[in-house]
Amino acid sequence: MEMDQYSGSPGKGDEIFMKIFKYYKTPVKLIDDPRTEALGLRNVTEWALYSFPDRPGLFLIRNPFTSLGQRFWIRKCLEEYPRKPGKSNIDIDGECTDWWKSCYENGKYTEENRNDFPEDLAELSDVIAQYLGCDGFKAEAAIVNYYHMNSTLSAHTDHSEEARLCYHAVPKIIPSNTCPWNEELFPVHCKIPAFKYITQQNNILEQINQNADNIEWRKFQNYIAQSRINMNLRQVLYKNQKSLSDSCCE
Incomplete structure (x- = not known):
């Protein structure tokens, strides 16, 4: 969201932006993924992918979300994800919710702190990973x-x-400088795609479309006008592991 100041016609801001990032006109792996619209994402052909030349593997996708999609994920982070079984810590910097909470005292993840990962968030990450060519x-x-x-x-x-x-x-x-979550609130009317992780598939369109109601959205709007939300998603296990106790070399 902080990069919105560089949108629009080319100017000094765009020149600075382009010096920092290398732009890929063609994504690493362009996939016409039918799940995008149902998850509040723009079509992948509209995404702009950037990389740091000195940091291989670090990418920036410049706002792949629709306005309604931004509302959907903001609301998820405020209304649903802070609830149990996720674990929350509150300190002077804000609230942190973690599925499979990392024990930073010894720098390791533990099975005792492992919970079921949110299905919709797993689906979102899979779409983005597939786009980047990170199939595993x-x-x-x-x-x-x-x-x-x-x-x-x-x-x-x-x-x-x-x-x-x-x-x-x-x-x-x-x-x-702008409120992209308030711009083009087009309801989603696509067919329900074949999801990889989401089991309650009939509910996803209803959940995303309810955010087009500005009265319904008002309390979340008041929060995001004064705050920002950051989500970090991580893979913990190697491909052939089922738990941390499994050998990663089997």
Whole structure:
């Protein structure tokens, strides 16, 4: 959302943006995925994919969500994901919800803290992973962070994550000049696709379309106008593992 300031006609902001990121006009693996519309995503042909030249494997997809899709996932993060069985911590930086909570005291995930992963979030991550050509990726752990405009996150490393050993932080939350979740609220009328993880398939369209009602959306609008939400999805097990106790080499 912070990158919205660079949208529109080319200008100084676009020049800075293009110097930082390398743009792929053709995605790594273009797939016409029938699940996108039902999950609040734009057609993959509309996505813009960027990479950091000095950080192989790190990609940025420039807002693949529809306006209604943004409302859907914002609401999920505020209304559903903080509930049990997810575990929540509240501190001065905000609330953190984690499925398969990482024990940062010893830097390891544990089976004792493992819960069922949300089906819709697993489906969303699978669509994006397929688009990037990461066919073997499976979301098994997630953290949802909630930031107010005055929130910060100091520099740290995540020792449980091989890909996150570099220091990273959130030094500042930048207000958005626009409200993309309020722009084009077109109801979804697609056929229910063949989902990989979602079992209650008949409910997904009803859930996403209810957010087109501005009265229904009002309380979530009040929150997101002053806050930001960040979701981190991670794979914990190797492809041939069922649990942490299984050998990763079998």
